[in-house]
Amino acid sequence: MLDFTLEDLSAEDVERLRLVYQPLAESVRALVDATIRTEVDAGTVAAAKAEIDSATARLCHKQTDGSFGVRYLATGERMAWGNAVIGIRNPLAPPMQIHRDESGSSVCDFHLGAAYEGPPDHVHGGVAALVLDHLLGEAASDGINPRLTGTINFRYVRATRLGDLHAEARITRTEGVKTYAVGHLADAKGVTVEAEGVFIQPRWARESSE
């Protein structure tokens, strides 16, 4: 069974932790971009690397065993801060901030830079799949009980330009433990990738919610 830890943290505790760790991840995101795009000489790279290794050593002094996981708060809030798409503590995550609009769709405006490249100046097709898989999964979920991807299909209309992007997803129907969702990714010129998927409430989540 997957381990969703219940943490005894107040809203104030969470905000305090956010103020410590979110700016750190933002700094690392800027460093990731700089690492890809830098053209400085070997000596400067060595000096930067020494600082990076020193920072890593400081952070490793005390750390969680294994990955971050998903922590449920007493308030019902879900802390997925290590998540590869929405994790505010995960420098790999853009991170996407997903909202529900009036119609019930899950929508997100976000930016993808050099770190998400596939074809030159364009979003990696697999990154488009990554963000859409997450967004459709969120749309298919009630926000508390997770629904995991059963099957998902992507159709690439054209290449997606790196930059400011928009994505949205919505449920089309639910049958028992299966929820069907559709969505798309768009750049400034319109839709670039379409997705449809079936999301399933895992057995352990059904048991735990009984």
Added chain:
Amino acid sequence: MLDFTLEDLSAEDVERLRLVYQPLAESVRALVDATIRTEVDAGTVAAAKAEIDSATARLCHKQTDGSFGVRYLATGERMAWGNAVIGIRNPLAPPMQIHRDESGSSVCDFHLGAAYEGPPDHVHGGVAALVLDHLLGEAASDGINPRLTGTINFRYVRATRLGDLHAEARITRTEGVKTYAVGHLADAKGVTVEAEGVFIQPRWARESSE
């Protein structure tokens, strides 16, 4: 049209650049993991952040305009060092090292840690899609002319444990500009995600190879 730059670099030039920039990206990968998993106090985080910001400033002193792109060498080698899956200069990339086996399949053994998490202790479903999209695309390609994803479908057999993973893909048939490929991701207990896709040689690549 996408811009695949032809660079006048010798094999020795490439090796020299690799020795400078690859260890930098490796250091940043370790920092990404530490950033997610650290439990040090606010003062220690602030000290680490100051070093990170200093390193970023050094690297930004001279940098390429925009993303890394894909650079073709006079030798025919393709330098996709900024790629989100295989880029040795991209700290977001595991990076996957893909090989062709005797049967013509594209295969890869790689490790995914805390940065690739979705469900607790497990690979994000979208990350599985990301790596498989890339691997099937490589299998469908001849190594020189790119083939981009047209459609791709994923079936999730069960959750993929974070850790050492294996993936493979192969062409099933080719019809004109369309190449059909299948593949899967596996953890220590067997296949976790199956994929099938259609990959298309883009018009500009057809024109440029005429």
